[in-house]
Amino acid sequence: MKKICLFLVVALSLGPVFAQTAREEIYEDVHCSAANYYAYPDPVGVKYTTAPKGYKPFYISHYARHGSRWLIGKKEYSGPAETMRKAYEAGALTAKGMEVMHVLDSLDHMSKGRLGELTPLGARQHRGIAKRMYENFPEVFAGNAPIDARSTVVIRCILSMMAECLQLQTMNPDLQIKNDASYHDMYYMNYEHDDNISKYRKSEEAQKVRTDWWNKTIQPDRFISMLFSDTAYVSQNINKGGLMWNIFDIAANMQSLDTDLDLYPLFTKEECYAIWTNKNLSWYHNYGPSKLTQGKLPYFEANLLKNIVETADSCIKLNKPGATLRFGHEVVVYPLTCLMELGDYGTTEEDPAKLDEKWRNYKIFPMASNVQLVFYRKKGSNDILVKVMLNEHEMSLPVKSDMAPYYHWSDVSDYYKDKLSKMSF
Amino acid sequence: MKKICLFLVVALSLGPVFAQTAREEIYEDVHCSAANYYAYPDPVGVKYTTAPKGYKPFYISHYARHGSRWLIGKKEYSGPAETMRKAYEAGALTAKGMEVMHVLDSLDHMSKGRLGELTPLGARQHRGIAKRMYENFPEVFAGNAPIDARSTVVIRCILSMMAECLQLQTMNPDLQIKNDASYHDMYYMNYEHDDNISKYRKSEEAQKVRTDWWNKTIQPDRFISMLFSDTAYVSQNINKGGLMWNIFDIAANMQSLDTDLDLYPLFTKEECYAIWTNKNLSWYHNYGPSKLTQGKLPYFEANLLKNIVETADSCIKLNKPGATLRFGHEVVVYPLTCLMELGDYGTTEEDPAKLDEKWRNYKIFPMASNVQLVFYRKKGSNDILVKVMLNEHEMSLPVKSDMAPYYHWSDVSDYYKDKLSKMSF
Numbered sequence: 001m002k003k004i005c006l007f008l009v010v011a012l013s014l015g016p017v018f019a020q021t022a023r024e025e026i027y028e029d030v031h032c033s034a035a036n037y038y039a040y041p042d043p044v045g046v047k048y049t050t051a052p053k054g055y056k057p058f059y060i061s062h063y064a065r066h067g068s069r070w071l072i073g074k075k076e077y078s079g080p081a082e083t084m085r086k087a088y089e090a091g092a093l094t095a096k097g098m099e100v101m102h103v104l105d106s107l108d109h110m111s112k113g114r115l116g117e118l119t120p121l122g123a124r125q126h127r128g129i130a131k132r133m134y135e136n137f138p139e140v141f142a143g144n145a146p147i148d149a150r151s152t153v154v155i156r157c158i159l160s161m162m163a164e165c166l167q168l169q170t171m172n173p174d175l176q177i178k179n180d181a182s183y184h185d186m187y188y189m190n191y192e193h194d195d196n197i198s199k200y201r202k203s204e205e206a207q208k209v210r211t212d213w214w215n216k217t218i219q220p221d222r223f224i225s226m227l228f229s230d231t232a233y234v235s236q237n238i239n240k241g242g243l244m245w246n247i248f249d250i251a252a253n254m255q256s257l258d259t260d261l262d263l264y265p266l267f268t269k270e271e272c273y274a275i276w277t278n279k280n281l282s283w284y285h286n287y288g289p290s291k292l293t294q295g296k297l298p299y300f301e302a303n304l305l306k307n308i309v310e311t312a313d314s315c316i317k318l319n320k321p322g323a324t325l326r327f328g329h330e331v332v333v334y335p336l337t338c339l340m341e342l343g344d345y346g347t348t349e350e351d352p353a354k355l356d357e358k359w360r361n362y363k364i365f366p367m368a369s370n371v372q373l374v375f376y377r378k379k380g381s382n383d384i385l386v387k388v389m390l391n392e393h394e395m396s397l398p399v400k401s402d403m404a405p406y407y408h409w410s411d412v413s414d415y416y417k418d419k420l421s422k423m424s425f
Numbered sequence: 426m427k428k429i430c431l432f433l434v435v436a437l438s439l440g441p442v443f444a445q446t447a448r449e450e451i452y453e454d455v456h457c458s459a460a461n462y463y464a465y466p467d468p469v470g471v472k473y474t475t476a477p478k479g480y481k482p483f484y485i486s487h488y489a490r491h492g493s494r495w496l497i498g499k500k501e502y503s504g505p506a507e508t509m510r511k512a513y514e515a516g517a518l519t520a521k522g523m524e525v526m527h528v529l530d531s532l533d534h535m536s537k538g539r540l541g542e543l544t545p546l547g548a549r550q551h552r553g554i555a556k557r558m559y560e561n562f563p564e565v566f567a568g569n570a571p572i573d574a575r576s577t578v579v580i581r582c583i584l585s586m587m588a589e590c591l592q593l594q595t596m597n598p599d600l601q602i603k604n605d606a607s608y609h610d611m612y613y614m615n616y617e618h619d620d621n622i623s624k625y626r627k628s629e630e631a632q633k634v635r636t637d638w639w640n641k642t643i644q645p646d647r648f649i650s651m652l653f654s655d656t657a658y659v660s661q662n663i664n665k666g667g668l669m670w671n672i673f674d675i676a677a678n679m680q681s682l683d684t685d686l687d688l689y690p691l692f693t694k695e696e697c698y699a700i701w702t703n704k705n706l707s708w709y710h711n712y713g714p715s716k717l718t719q720g721k722l723p724y725f726e727a728n729l730l731k732n733i734v735e736t737a738d739s740c741i742k743l744n745k746p747g748a749t750l751r752f753g754h755e756v757v758v759y760p761l762t763c764l765m766e767l768g769d770y771g772t773t774e775e776d777p778a779k780l781d782e783k784w785r786n787y788k789i790f791p792m793a794s795n796v797q798l799v800f801y802r803k804k805g806s807n808d809i810l811v812k813v814m815l816n817e818h819e820m821s822l823p824v825k826s827d828m829a830p831y832y833h834w835s836d837v838s839d840y841y842k843d844k845l846s847k848m849s850f
Contacts, residue, residue, distance in 0.1 A: 112609070113607060113608040113609030113610075113611075114607060114608070114609055115608075117607055117608075117609075120603075123603075123604070153580060155578060155580075155583065155606050155607075158580065158583050158584070158587075158606070159583070159604055159605070159606060161587075162583075162586075162587050162590070162604050163604075165587070165591060166590060166591065166594050166602055166604075169591050169594040169595055169598070170594055170598040170599075171598070173594070173595040173596070173598055174595075177591055178545075178548075179548070179584055179587050179588075179591075180584070181580050181583070181584060182538060182539060182542055182580075183538040183539070183540075183542075184537070184538030184539055184542075185538075186538075
């Protein structure tokens with residue numbers, strides 16, 4: 001049912017140079033339009049750049065989003081189901097509308113007691129990531145290497161951590177794994193309650209750009225008339241764009257479940273693309289480096305980047321540091337990617353019609369998305385190299401290197417420390 | 426620092442026949458007086474009864490409490506620390522009082538962001554339980570046996586589950602482990618919001634028994650005068666019994682932490698015993714079969730017992746059922762033990778002075794306490810046997826058997842089903 005959006009990885013990985021337009025990618029596989037609900041695309045056919053001679057991986061630091069999950073909001077399943085039931089009772093649905101009502105009703109029931117929870121697919125995604133991490137960097141996980149795994153206090157993240165750790169333990173029973181999920185670590189694991197930063201989201205200019213783009217791109221009439229037979233009922237009772245958006249979210253997230261139910265066919269490919277462009281824009285304004293929000297939002301991850309840098313500085317002094325695994329959310333992975341300026345994700349594009357030439361959120365934060373820093377060293381040398389991968393694809397970093405995607409850690413850590421020292425709000 | 430309270434396990438395990446009085450046990454190791462904060466005592470020197478000829482274990486069903494944890498309440502550390510700081514500022518503390526203030530202050534700081542969380546000791550307890558379970562019943566965990574592990578939605582329980590599962594995976598990388606921690610399962614994993622049952626706790630008669638017992642057994646003057654130099658300050662500002670109780674809770678739970686700090690020496694052994702008898706009584710009234718609460722409270726675990734019976738009935742039909750592991754709380758383990766009538770825990774004793782001849786809560790629900798049902802079968806026979814252990818000690822069940830602690834599962838399941846069918850409120 002679901003094809004895989006192939007990522008193009010060019011030699012030296014100079015960031016998101018895309019082989020296809022976003023429209024082409026979504027037309028080829030509408031699941032990409034799910035944005036943050038997009039199921040993790042296992043890296044297929046990715047070739048990794050050989051490390052410079054003599055260098056071996058010895059430490060990994062990662063931040064990974066939880067895997068596929070149920071929708072979270074109390075009304076996300078029940079709201080549209082209720083809307084359709086009421087319309088049914090008023091005799092206002094088409095035959096297709098009744099069919100959709102039944103599917104929504106099933107999902108509403110299936111989701112009871114499960115809102116926001118990791119699905120079995122979500123656990124499998126993390127097992128896969130752990131398996132490849134182990135296979136690609138066996139030196140890191142050799143012997144009784146210590147694994148420091150930490151999660152936010154959210155259960156889907158803890159269970160994602162569990163899936164990775166169990167997979168690693170399966171592959172090497174000698175690994176010394178420690179787990180934690182504490183409020184104590186939340187200031188860097190998912191820090192988003194700082195008014196000094198979030199105030200930039202209130203930009204009226206950004207809001208106007210989004211509203212104009214919505215009005216320009218969203219035409220719900222075809223979708224609504226497919227479901228409803230009574231136009232008078234619709235005009236009195238239905239928020240057309242809102243209902244289309246809400247049912248789209250349910251359709252988009254059905255790839256998280258092990259089910260054959262499918263609501264994507266309700267939407268034309270053009271509608272999927274159009275809805276997605278609005279999501280892409282909103283995330284760019286609210287979590288990305290957009291000029292309209294003063295480029296401040298990525299700094300939500302200042303504490304996390306500081307933790308990554310300082311933990312690495314400390315761990316690379318050890319003989320066998322193993323891995324530091326962190327489990328959290330897409331609201332962290334997206335701004336972290338921007339703050340670290342992975343690929344072109346430190347640059348800006350304010351024209352909504354051009355945004356997806358550079359920015360495709362489904363490439364940044366699908367379910368189980370992850371940023372991996374892999375550290376290398378060479379016998380007899382103090383020079384530490386680092387390679388960073390976004391969703392297991394090598395990425396360029398914002399410093400010079402004559403052996404990209406391998407960089408001197410001293411250059412990278414200096415750059416990030418300097419950047420963080422200069423932040424102001 | 427901490428000795429182990431040895432359990433006496435008599436041949437055929439006819440329940441809590443104790444070699445020592447509770448007072449003797451607590452005098453020998455005051456940590457027992459911590460009641461539900463008592464660190465899990467690894468079974469030492471326990472001899473298990475050989476299974477009847479030809480019978481092999483093939484399925485385990487368990488419910489385990491999370492391991493050692495920090496205190497939970499917002500004021501549990503900060504409240505007493507604040508009380509002592511205020512008294513210090515008023516010049517009302519003795520030298521010992523100032524010393525205690527510093528320890529309380531340290532604990533208050535150490536606990537920041539950690540309230541209610543599993544400690545490293547808590548994780549080690551579960552690793553130990555899993556290790557012994559694996560070693561004692563290797564047939565259950567052979568090959569690619571499926572492990573269905575579920576937790577309540579509380580993080581310390583999820584991390585306890587993780588510790589057991591990682592340990593099992595270490596011992597057999599082929600185990601197929603599934604994990605969940607869902608609101609979906611809370612109706613049986615920790616069900617305590619039923620007014621039909623909890624109304625019995627309001628018994629005024631039970632309340633009077635507890636108040637009288639408190640007044641008879643608790644004399645806080647020695648403790649208070651050790652800490653405070655100013656009796657006028659004390660009489661105006663300090664709830665003497667309350668403060669003693671609160672500091673006792675902190676002292677009692679310090680065995681959960683990997684620390685050399687120790688407040689137990691503030692209390693005489695007699696005080697430890699006296700405070701514990703009040704805790705023992707309160708738990709008996711509020712979770713046990715006490716006549717004063719109509720014997721109704723154990724029925725809080727009706728859903729859980731039903732789940733245990735029905736899951737077992739279903740699993741024993743499988744060729745290789747593996748294990749069903751559940752992780753939760755002491756407020757479940759205690760009433761479940763009573764509802765299942767393990768040992769003598771189905772019987773009653775309303776005289777507070779005699780209660781601990783039969784009932785010692787620290788034997789039921791220490792940190793990481795667990796009820797394990799181990800199922801046995803014999804080639805060529807349909808007769809399934811079950812053995813039940815409380816904290817890894819064989820227990821008698823409320824049905825007849827000529828091979829106790831092994832029982833015919835059909836007798837046991839019939840008994841429990843009949844009991845549950847007759848419950849009324």
